[in-house]
Amino acid sequence: MVTLFVNGESHSLDIEPDMPLLWALRDILGLTGTKYGCGIAVCGACVVHVNDKPVRACITPVDSVQGKAITTIEKVSSPVAKAVQNAWEEHDVVQCGYCQSGQIMSAIALLENNPQPDDAAINDAMRDNLCRCHTYVRIRQAIHSAARTLADQGGVA
Ligand code: FES
Ligand code: FES
Numbered sequence: 001m002v003t004l005f006v007n008g009e010s011h012s013l014d015i016e017p018d019m020p021l022l023w024a025l026r027d028i029l030g031l032t033g034t035k036y037g038c039g040i041a042v043c044g045a046c047v048v049h050v051n052d053k054p055v056r057a058c059i060t061p062v063d064s065v066q067g068k069a070i071t072t073i074e075k076v077s078s079p080v081a082k083a084v085q086n087a088w089e090e091h092d093v094v095q096c097g098y099c100q101s102g103q104i105m106s107a108i109a110l111l112e113n114n115p116q117p118d119d120a121a122i123n124d125a126m127r128d129n130l131c132r133c134h135t136y137v138r139i140r141q142a143i144h145s146a147a148r149t150l151a152d153q154g155g156v157a
Contacts, residue, residue: 002062006031007075017063021055022046024062025072033073033101037130044129047102047109048072054109073101080111080150087146095133103129107143116147 002019003012006029013028020039025031025048037045039058046057049071084107087093094100103126110117110125117125122143131139 003066004029004062004070005068006070007072013062015062018061020058021048021060021062021065021070022057025057025070031072031074035098035101037099037102042128042130043099044102044106045099047105047129049076049105049109052109052112054106073105076105076108078108078112079153080146081108083146083149083153084108084111084142087142087149090145091138091142093135093138093142095131095135099129099131099133100135103131103135103139107139107146110143111147111150115150117143 001012002015002017003010004024006025011029013024015024015028022034022036025034026036034048034057035045036058037043041056041059044056047054048057049055050065051068084104088104106126106129110122114121119140122140126139
């Protein structure tokens with residue numbers, strides 16, 4: 001039995017301890033907002049937060065995140081998350097959308113850690129979130145926009 005604390009709720013699951021977290025989220029808990037892209041930690045489609053840090057769910061065994069707070073795109077809702085989600089809409093970032101939950105989770109983690117990132121910091125933090133539709137320019141604009149909104153609100157630190 002593996003117990004996962006996901007989006008504020010505890011789930012005791014009859015699954016193998018080495019099951020990738022992504023499988024548990026999507027196939028067992030039905031949280032399909034987190035996507036499967038590569039399965040080998042190179043595309044970023046599966047990024048979720050574990051204790052507020054970005055983690056690639058495709059290579060994370062469920063056993064390693066027992067007792068930790070897992071947050072998925074379905075319930076991420078901090079002020080930073082809201083600013084990022086609003087900026088994504090404002091800049092019409094999404095094209096096909098497949099990569100975007102991972103992009104948003106990485107962007108939130110970046111701004112939680114660095115409230116005013118410059119282009120280099122954004123490129124560095126988002127480098128391993130791939131987008132086959134090439135929305136990178138709008139992603140960068142949206143992150144700057146979210147940072148401005150949060151600064152106007154008095155900062156996030
Ligand atoms: S599916 Fe996890 S990084 Fe690609
Ligand atoms: S929006 Fe299509 S893969 Fe990124």
